[in-house]
Amino acid sequence: MDRNKKIILICGTQIAIFLLFLCTLILHIQADEHYSNGIIMIFIGALILLSLTGCALSFVMLDYTRDVVRFASSDVMGVHNKKALEKKLYDLQEKDDTFNLGIMMFDLNNLKKINDTYGHEQGDVFIKTFASLLTRILTENSFLARYGGDEFVIVEEHTSLDKLAEMNHRLQTLVDDYNENALHAISYAVGYDVSYRNHYYLIPDLMKIADEKMYEDKRYKKEHMSSETQSISYSSPKPFRSVSSEYLIKKLHTILSNHKGQRSYAFVTSDIQDFRLINEYWGYETGNSILDTILKMVEHFPDGCFAYRYHADIFVGLVDITNMSVDELRDKIISYNSDIEAHILEQYPVSRFQFRTGIYAIEDDSVIPAEIISHANTVRKLASEVDGHVYIYGPHIAEMEQHRADVINSFQSAINNNDICIYMQPKIGCKSKKIESAEVLVRWNKAPGVVWTPDKFLPLLEESGEITTLDYYVYEKAFAWLKERRDSGLPVVPISLNVSPAHFNNITEFEQKVHELFVKYNPDPRLLIFEITEEAYIHNYDAVNRMIEHFHNAGALISMDDFGSGYSSLNTMKDIQFDEIKMDKRFLDGPLSTNGKIVIEEIFHMLKRTHHSIVCEGVETKEVADFLTVAGCNEMQGFYYYKPMPSEGFSALLDSMQ
Numbered sequence: 091m092d093r094n095k096k097i098i099l100i101c102g103t104q105i106a107i108f109l110l111f112l113c114t115l116i117l118h119i120q121a122d123e124h125y126s127n128g129i130i131m132i133f134i135g136a137l138i139l140l141s142l143t144g145c146a147l148s149f150v151m152l153d154y155t156r157d158v159v160r161f162a163s164s165d166v167m168g169v170h171n172k173k174a175l176e177k178k179l180y181d182l183q184e185k186d187d188t189f190n191l192g193i194m195m196f197d198l199n200n201l202k203k204i205n206d207t208y209g210h211e212q213g214d215v216f217i218k219t220f221a222s223l224l225t226r227i228l229t230e231n232s233f234l235a236r237y238g239g240d241e242f243v244i245v246e247e248h249t250s251l252d253k254l255a256e257m258n259h260r261l262q263t264l265v266d267d268y269n270e271n272a273l274h275a276i277s278y279a280v281g282y283d284v285s286y287r288n289h290y291y292l293i294p295d296l297m298k299i300a301d302e303k304m305y306e307d308k309r310y311k312k313e314h315m316s317s318e319t320q321s322i323s324y325s326s327p328k329p330f331r332s333v334s335s336e337y338l339i340k341k342l343h344t345i346l347s348n349h350k351g352q353r354s355y356a357f358v359t360s361d362i363q364d365f366r367l368i369n370e371y372w373g374y375e376t377g378n379s380i381l382d383t384i385l386k387m388v389e390h391f392p393d394g395c396f397a398y399r400y401h402a403d404i405f406v407g408l409v410d411i412t413n414m415s416v417d418e419l420r421d422k423i424i425s426y427n428s429d430i431e432a433h434i435l436e437q438y439p440v441s442r443f444q445f446r447t448g449i450y451a452i453e454d455d456s457v458i459p460a461e462i463i464s465h466a467n468t469v470r471k472l473a474s475e476v477d478g479h480v481y482i483y484g485p486h487i488a489e490m491e492q493h494r495a496d497v498i499n500s501f502q503s504a505i506n507n508n509d510i511c512i513y514m515q516p517k518i519g520c521k522s523k524k525i526e527s528a529e530v531l532v533r534w535n536k537a538p539g540v541v542w543t544p545d546k547f548l549p550l551l552e553e554s555g556e557i558t559t560l561d562y563y564v565y566e567k568a569f570a571w572l573k574e575r576r577d578s579g580l581p582v583v584p585i586s587l588n589v590s591p592a593h594f595n596n597i598t599e600f601e602q603k604v605h606e607l608f609v610k611y612n613p614d615p616r617l618l619i620f621e622i623t624e625e626a627y628i629h630n631y632d633a634v635n636r637m638i639e640h641f642h643n644a645g646a647l648i649s650m651d652d653f654g655s656g657y658s659s660l661n662t663m664k665d666i667q668f669d670e671i672k673m674d675k676r677f678l679d680g681p682l683s684t685n686g687k688i689v690i691e692e693i694f695h696m697l698k699r700t701h702h703s704i705v706c707e708g709v710e711t712k713e714v715a716d717f718l719t720v721a722g723c724n725e726m727q728g729f730y731y732y733k734p735m736p737s738e739g740f741s742a743l744l745d746s747m748q
Contacts, residue, residue, distance in 0.1 A: 169221055169242070175235035178245055183293045191293075192246040192254050193300040194282040196224065197308055201240045204274055212274070220276055223264045227257045243297075251352060252410075254282045255345060259396060262341070279308035282348050289352070303348050310343050332399040335463070338406060342459035345395060345408065346452065354412045355395070356419055356451045359466040360388070360427070363444040363474060365403035372439060380438055384445075387430050392422065404470075406463070416451045416482055423447050424478040446473035450483040465491070497550045505563055509535045512567045514585070514740040517705060517727045520719040525747065527584040527619070529707075529727065530568045531734050532560065557590045562603055564588075569611035571737055576614075581744050586619040586649060589637070594630035601640050608644065615645030619670060623651045638667045649705070654693065671697050675708030682717060694722045 170178070182188060198220055205213040217240055224234055224242055233245040246254060258280055269275040281303025285291040291299065333341075346355065362368070362384075369377040381403060388397045388405050393414075397407035411419050427445040434443045448470030450462055457465075468491060469481040504510050513533050519526040534542035551557040568585055575582045593600040608615075620641055627634045627650060638648045649670035654677060677690055697704055706718050709728030718726055735743070 170235035188285045192249040192284040194244040195300045195304040196242045198240040199277040227260045339459040359406045360447040362403045446479040497547045513734040515734040516732045517725040529586040572613045573611045584617045591626040594633040597633045618646040621649045621651040670703040672705040678708045
């Protein structure tokens with residue numbers, strides 16, 4: 091390098107000498123008339139030509155040497171090479187301090203696969219493409235160098251952690267745009283940090299930290315994502331594109347790992363209440379336009395690090411809350427959501443629009459991105475229940491999620507170990523005052539002395555889809571109980587079995603599995619009553635009627651549970667094919683008023699005229715029992731008579747009544 095600089099100096103000196111000699115000749119020619127002699131003029135002309143030639147050659151040599159000097163610090167892609175980087179870092183280290191100096195290190199994730207599959211020539215194109223994208227995020231304070239085969243370094247002076255994060259965000263956006271139409275998608279790992287007061291590093295330490303963060307980012311992406319999912323995934327073309335879970339996880343990990351301990355963040359997820367109704371009524375074109383408008387608005391939320399449409403009508407974002415509390419963030423989001431709602435109602439023909447949001451403040455660096463997303467989604471679904479429709483994840487939600495995980499993860503082992511047991515609650519004949527039937531219920535023996543009632547696990551099993559497995563388990567236990575009593579010559583009574591609404595999604599499978607149980611245990615079908623809720627009937631009208639026909643052909647009975655819960659109308663009563671009607675227990679909540687008695691009596695009158703047996707549950711007082719008996723109820727069920735009991739206890743009760 092020093093030799094090249096000396097050559098540049100010599101070339102410059104030569105040019106100066108030639109120009110001085112040329113100027114001297116021209117001045118002499120103008121001042122002395124003897125130079126008009128022909129021979130002398132030829133000689134003078136030759137000197138001038140020689141001077142011009144020497145000057146031109148010196149310029150060529152100077153330009154060539156400058157290129158040598160310039161390319162000595164750059165590689166074939168036009169970025170600085172490792173040697174130039176080392177000199178840059180050495181020069182910076184010699185300064186009085188390295189405050190506000192940032193280092194960003196980048197590494198391509200899937201270069202080896204490109205090289206192995208398509209050859210090194212294609213790999214070089216891959217590297218050059220990434221280098222060209224890097225050059226587009228540089229500022230006047232940037233120094234870009236290629237550190238190794240597919241590793242790059244940006245030295246950024248007069249910067250901050252937020253500025254480096256913004257540079258990486260711009261790079262990711264460029265990469266995303268490129269990947270949309272690329273044959274080979276680009277994916278990269280990044281690590282960066284900044285030296286500043288109270289967070290001061292020498293250059294070697296800063297390089298080491300950035301390098302460690304980069305390789306942690308690379309390791310995480312390699313472990314958690316396959317090569318096919320290491321780039322952005324879109325579910326639809328611009329402007330309605332949505333990011334995949336893999337992309338979102340990668341994005342979160344990169345930011346959180348590079349800002350660990352230096353910034354506080356909250357992950358936010360929002361959706362539109364009943365958005366499907368907008369699509370169904372106003373059309374998908376209007377729905378997509380609304381989604382695009384919302385995305386543009388959420389992208390400009392103050393202190394937002396990024397915002398994306400996740401999938402369907404769900405939007406996600408990361409907010410820097412270093413300088414604010416979570417409650418302040420909630421208030422800002424409530425205000426911002428109100429602006430979004432007002433804008434949509436003004437710009438589009440919809441008459442109702444509600445935006446709801448869940449917030450998860452990331453206080454623990456050990457929480458993995460997938461859990462962050464899950465936590466925020468959990469409270470998003472609860473946001474409609476609170477004022478402002480913005481819900482913050484808290485300890486009580488953590489307990490709820492822990493319980494949910496416990497139920498889902500331990501359910502199958504509970505089935506295998508028979509920890510879930512059937513209980514029975516007797517139903518008393520209003521006229522006979524004896525046990526005439528019983529409802530089969532469930533309890534979960536979670537631990538010694540700990541018994542879970544259905545409200546602890548049934549809703550979660552319904553949510554997970556495992557409720558159908560539980561139903562078949564209960565049916566088999568109940569059928570086995572009937573068979574054991576029958577084979578032993580012991581008395582039996584009809585039993586009621588609940589049918590979960592999830593079965594109506596696959597009515598053929600339900601019929602097949604119940605048929606297999608009939609074949610295995612051969613119960614008397616007249617002892618079986620299958621209970622279907624009124625809500626399930628209204629929402630699955632055809633499937634329920636098919637099930638009723640199937641069980642009627644088999645000789646079993648069907649009961650409508652929770653009748654009068656508010657879903658049906660009087661018009662549906664004329665078509666009800668149920669054998670038994672089980673009144674919703676809310677009819678009996680609190681003291682019976684005069685009007686309440688009149689309503690119950692009139693309902694009983696209509697049901698009796700349409701030849702339906704009537705059962706009332708929730709009977710807890712003698713007054714209610716006496717009224718129902720006089721009003722014409724057939725059977726009563728409730729704590730006034732019996733609480734639910736284990737099947738063994740119910741067997742003993744029946745035996746004692748012989």
